[in-house]
Amino acid sequence: MADAILSGVAVEIIKKLGSGVLQETRLRWGVREELEKLRSKVSTIQAVLLDAEQQYSQSHQVKVWVDSLKEAFYDADDLLDEFSTDVLLKQMMTGNKMLKEVRLFFSSSNPFVYGLKMAHKIEKVRSKLDEIAEHKKFHLDKLPEKTFPMNGEREQTHSSLPEAVVGREDDKKKIIDFLLSSSHGENVSIISIVGIGGLGKTTLAQFAYNDETVKSNFELKIWVCISENFDVKIIVEKILESLDGEKPKNLEMNTLKDLLHEKINGKKYLLVLDDLWNEDSEKWFHLKDLLVGGRRGSKIIVTTRLKNVAEMIGSTKTHDLQGLLVDDSWSLFANMAFKQGEVISLDHERIGKEIVAKYAGVPLAIRVIGRLLYFKNTIDEWQHFKEKELPNMNEEGNSIIQTLKLSYNHLPSHLKCCFAYCRLFPKDCKINIPYLVNIWVAQGFIKSSNSEQSLQDRGLKYFKDLSWRSFFQEVEEDALGNLWSCKMHDLMHDLAAQVAGDEIILLNSDVKRVEKNTRYLSIDFEVEL
Template sequence: MAEAFLQLLLDNLTSFIHGKLVLFFGFEKEFEKLSSMFSTIQAVLEDAQEKQLKDKTIENWLQKLNGAAYEVDDILDECKSEATRFEQSRLGFYHPGIITFGHKIGKRMKEIMEKVDLIAEERKKFHFLEKIADRQASTRETGFVLTEPGVYGRDKEQDEMVKILINNVNVAEELPVFPIIDMGGLGKTTLAQMIFNDERVTEHFNPKVWVCVSDDFDEKRLIRTIVGNIERRSLDVEDLASFQKKLQELLTGKRYLLVLDDVWNDDQEKWAKLRAVLKVGARGASVLETTRLEKVGSIMGTLEPYHLSSLSQHYGLLLFMQRAFGQQREINSNLVAVGKEIVKKCGGVPLATKTLGGILRFKREESEWEHVRDNEIWNLPQDESSILPALRLSYHHLPLNLRQCFAYCAVFPKDTKMEKDNLITLWMAHGFLLSKGNLELEDVGNEVWKELYMRSFFQEVVVDEFGKTYFKMHDLIHNLATSLISANTSSSNFRQVRVGEENNIWSIGFYKTVSSYSPSLLKMFVSLRVLDMSYSRVIQLSSSIGNLIHLRLLNLSSTRIRSLPKRLC
């Protein structure tokens, strides 16, 4: 999450440096230096976040970076709020308090610059690679050969989709494109392989071509690959026009099937160029694509998108048992009982089920199985778990301004039915949404929510009779969000506190749940943006709550509080 928050901070620093407030308070050179140091650090964050999983010292370094970034964010926020206060006063910007405030900020600026300078210097000892959002390193390559020893629970989907492809008779001017869409790990590629190798498909289509697209949706590369797959050789030509001509010669009048697997491109123009070349086939020629993004499906698809369902508990257990026991005949019933609980935690995601079954393949002690059952998937060693990298790929494809908004959703407990407008309000309170033209921040937040939904981060969306939109996150997507937020933040950096009724204290990054409210409690959390007391037993607020100068949202709904301290009125 450091990467997303740092980008947000850099955007705020740039806005502040070029605004009137920096001239009013001074410190222009100091803020510019901070921006430069953070930009230098940002270049190594991608590498640092990958390596922290195996190196505690890097994790600690990232913690220090997070803390420093939060402090600078607090200073910016304080400058903005104080400027508003001075401007609204009778003396305006001639208020004598400006000098006092300037001295206080000056001292803090000196301290934070020394701190950031040390953090920037310390990064050198880790020898990080400088790369910003290097998504190519996270890509994977797929082929049409079905390598799974057994596929469970997808026969119905396979049959339905094969029939749709075979029975489809497209109008002459339109190339039918059938999208398979859902979150990572549900088995989109496996299902596409099953369809590609189905005897009915082989008899109906000729030629059949499989292309793993991934990030590189380059027309020339894709056409070269398609031609090479059909002719089983590479071409001597290099120019795009020659590739286009050759491909059209091979496809004209043919009822072909083209599978485009793992598509991320959401540039409509790029797809339009490739489609123009492909529209020479006979009636019934079709394209099957797999993607995690609803947006890609809507851009490319001409047929109703196919959404994969989660595996049932029955098929999930069959898959797990096949991975954990193979052909073994005698199976310990106690291990089967623990296995059922593990499968339940996998939430119907085949990738999670296969991975955990594989981890236990050669383990026969009940305690070893219980360890996996009781351990969060994300705490498993990285060389044993392919779940986190597979799902994190979706996160790395998010624009930086969306990453913070997604990671924040970890503050809601698993299986929470979230309300869209409430979430957008919380994003606004934390300053995650940046101004965009003439749009109100609520509209920006709505765009962000739609983008996350279109990328399969949200599911089970329903609209009630009052027009309110509710949704959930899959447990593994929630785990992904949780894995992005550090749990070792100091109390002074917490941004959101929830006063709960139960005697529990739970912290995750900038979010904390505490068992009760007291005036002294507020002194611990000087950087609060959100204080949520809804449904708590609090009956009165102390005037010390007015010291929370960064507070942007105070939720007192469903409490017995009937009046506010005078400092807040």
Template sequence: MAESFVFHIAESLLQKLASYVSEEASRAYDVYEDLQVIKGTLSIVKGVLLDAEEKKEQKHGLREWLMQIQNVCFDAEDVLDGFECQNLRKQVVKASGSTRMKVGHFFSSSNSLVFRLSMARQIKHVRCRLDKIAADGNKFGLERISVDHRLVQRREMTYSHIDASGVIGRDNDREEIIKLLMQPHPHGDGDGDKSVCVIPIVGLGGMGKTTLAKLVFNDKRIDELFQLKMWVCVSDDFDIRQIIIKIINCASASTSAPSIALAHHESINNLDIEQLQSQLRHKLSGQTYLLVLDDIWNDNRAKWIELNDLIKVGAVGSKILVTTRSDSIASMVGTVPSYVLEGLSVENCLSLFVKWAFKEGEEKKYPNLVDIGKEMVKKCQGVPLAVRTLGSSLFLNFDLERWEFVRDHEIWNLNQKKDDILPALKLSYDQMPSYLRQCFAYFSLFPKDFGHIGGHIAHLWLALGLLQSGVGSQKIENIARQYIDELHSRSFLEDFMDFGNLYFFKIHDLVHDLALYVAKGELLVVNSHTHNIPEQVRHLSIVEIDSFSHALFPKSRRVRTILFPVDGVGVDSEALLDTWIARYKCLRVLDLSDSTFETLPDSISKLEHLRALHVTNNCKIKRLPHSVCKLQNLQFLSLRGCMELETLPKGLGMLISLEQLYITTKQSILSEDEFASLRNLQYLSFEYCDNLKFLFRGVQIPSLEVLLIQSCGRLESLPLHFLPKLEVLFVIQCEMLNLSLNNESPIQRLRLKLLYLEHFPRQQALPHWIQGAADTLQTLSILNCHSLKMLPEWLTTMTRLKTLHIVNCPQLLSLPSDMHHLTALEVLIIDGCPELCRKCQPQSGVCWSFIAHIKCVCIGETKGKLHSQMLSRLRLRLRD
């Protein structure tokens, strides 16, 4: 990889070793001593890995040594996972009961003996390899470095001067910030607390936050508003002492002659912290000031409060303007909502590009190159620094072929100078903890503009062992959500839509370029231009299949991931699949979406490490081999869109690790005992199961949290009382399903957080069982219910309801009069309901007073339609 993740890989392996060493299994298989030695050696090696990663470019052979460490760690992980496989097999045997004879041969004592010998041999081999590699590392003279002291590339210090005439497209943003600076403190100055108004500007690296702050800082109107103006570049080192010194120096420079300010600057460094804080308070006391704190990375609230307490001695009206890439930091420091800086328009991007690619007026000589430039700037998505990077790379170069090359290739393929876009974005990447950097790299496996479902990327991370164990009983999916939230906070994600258990987002194109940049070497996207796959590659994403051949794929045994993320692109060669199964025994993720096999080979059971198997949208497959049920590690199985699948494999209940299951089948009756055995099942989907009449008539699925039922035309009932932990329910286009059949007295309490009902043309009223979720429901979506005439008054008892969508319900004429009781409601979207839309028009509609308190109301507006389309798109991609 361009970036090395060896430290995190070693750390993850040490966690596994710690758990296995303490288990009786390690003693039972005579490998306890070897595992202890491996653990000790790896602990020593881990201590110098960060130093090795920093010096790998300067010391010959160090990169290869790191690669050897990485390889032996992965191989050791495979061996340890073998213990887990054996443990899961024993659990299945124990739970098999009457089926013990059916699986007895597979779990025979002879196999256990073979396993014992094989594991002992493999563990000893790993120990010998690691010992040799550790000894080889001594020649590099490496030092122990902790995570907290690793070197991180720092941004250059900024200054306040700017030539405003050279800035393009930020006039409106400047006016908006100045308006905020002119407004009084929204919370006043009550109780003698002279708190300072803090205005955060937040956005992606390279978006122009510092440039905007400079424009504001140098505007003449600011001089009239504030007695003092101070510019402090904070960057990643939030050192209170140094920040105090910078503020004092800035305050002195704005009120003294330059020579006096310089002398003061030289003497102030000798003061202790007590003297410094006294001078700071003296300089600011009673003054109306503007303080710009540029480029804040500190997320330690205690440090921020300490600084804030020192500087809130100014006069009423003082303001602090903060720039940061982190939304969470902006929320921490801001006293007003963050100003989110958006990208430039295409027209402004082109103007900026021409400014950097040509000398003034020179572009008129090369209209053909300007036309190519118009195409180039689209990939920059409005980020000024990306536009400048492209323009600068072509300055004084008028070669048509070179321009076409830059247009047709990703930005990450271009040479990058220190202040270009990728180094700027990489600052944000470098600030991440190592576990998050590794997870981020896997976004490179998906195409640009790919709509990610949170559960999809979370299960990829989980299948590959990238999620760190949580504290106490924290669920692993909650850890994945924390990772997503942190990436979102760092401005790496966009179009984020949050529906609780389900969430949708995209990756900014430039952030995708960054993922490609840091992932190259071990993660590879295969397209028609790929002529060779290096043996070191472990993770493959196949987006084009035009030039497929057996020879293309590496003969190594290292591949862990094979993805087909593009709809309609799949493998149709059974021989190639046989090759993959025979060669890549340690596959964790196998995506056979859009393939055209009539069946899978029985040898699929050899992939005992497999965590995720996608057979989505195979239009020919009629059966699955029963051997697929021997994959005890399998956590994710998708059979969605397999319209010819006649039956599910026997023994499905043996997949005791299964968490997500997506089903399309011609079966009319399901084996409920099999589903009852899936004790870890959390997500379950039934789509296009045309013959299915009943679900869960006699068994509980106690762990199920998300249920999607779509286009099951004969389904008659849905007994929710068998699903005690259900939080998300999608029911779409099930014509025979009577939603009101579950009406009970008293109404059963439910834990639903999201309910989505679509296409129930005969439904005249909402079913009463929804009342059971009055204390938990957060999102309610009602779409294409053409006979729905009224919303019940009990809807206003949904005290936690945050989002309500009502789309294409033309006979719905009014809203409950007590809508004002829905104090948690933040988003209301009504579209395709002509009379109701008329009554809910702002100010003039008779129902407007019911909903005027809601923060975001979209009545037949484009924004509302887009939001509803996004939700529909979300449920359509639930297969992933």
């Protein structure tokens, strides 16, 4: 969480240094000078924090620097809180004779001694920041934008069906019915398949794309994997490559546009845009304008993790993909974990179903676990896997959590903080949304704006942004239509635990100790520690 929260801490420090409490106080004996130096240093470092955040996961050197800086920033923030509290207390005691007399018994009540003490503390924190800043040998502010690719970038998808697909018949029917429908008011209509990573959006699109009835209904079929880089020119090149089998080389955008129109104008086509992340409406409408020439009945399938993307592109229909049912989850797991025709023992089935239950219908997770157990034959091996290896399956480097982490990597800093903080809630906990928002506000995660919008309203907007990105599920409203409660998928909770690290800890049966760098702590009282 260091990469997400650091810029927010810097903003809070600068805000406190400029607060009326400190500015209106008669500061002497070098305190004001030291505060000004601290403000200057934090402002200088803040200028490169955005680059540091973007590269935190890619560069070990940057990670070490940011983690060191985080601790120094927290020290500065704590010191300013202490200083502001002392100033406010002294202001409250002014004029009260009894409090004045009590105050004289403490050395800190002596303005001269107190001033020297605070000046020394501030100077010590600033010196620490100076030392850390000097160790920055990689010139973050000099690097061009997006020097490093996003961590854990997804492999390119294709239109071929996977070997085993279970439990998506109803979903497939709904998608195919839409593709075969005659008209939705426009020549080209769009259906968006929305869901968290690993749920099977691409598989469902492959299902529909390869259906024989669908094949016979379209003159042209095109599959393009978008992923992170939404560049209209590159997408057009990929469309032409899908149609011709050869990628255009070194052609200007205008030429590419003409070639595309020659291919699709007046023809009924099916286009799949897989793994769409782009939230820039201008870029989307630029691409959409190039695709309008298709004959009436042309269809576009978009797969995305973001509900707001489905809304932004003007989807004719949105299909919210859910997890597999329990029986379907077990059937998929059995296909992955056992040889065809193999007799499954009752013990294998019992342990297998206990394992499957932990992944709540997410096909990617079930496939990965099933394939791992395919090479483990004995009951003892399965039991050992369930008790010892399974709890560590979602650590860094695992394909399941890395798939989900793509969603986290795409979040802006302020949403990363809010999501990671949800590590404090136990798994399968029903979270009260107003309570959650108030905690975000109290922790300073909600950025103030120039509008009259309250911090709570902005916090609700943050929650909606995360919900649209599928970080929360089972969102419920109260009788008045206000957002009231939600849950986190177990895999999303695992992701929150990973990105939070030791900084945010939930004490339970799995975690029983507080680390030195822990800043936020909660206790699952239902678990005996």
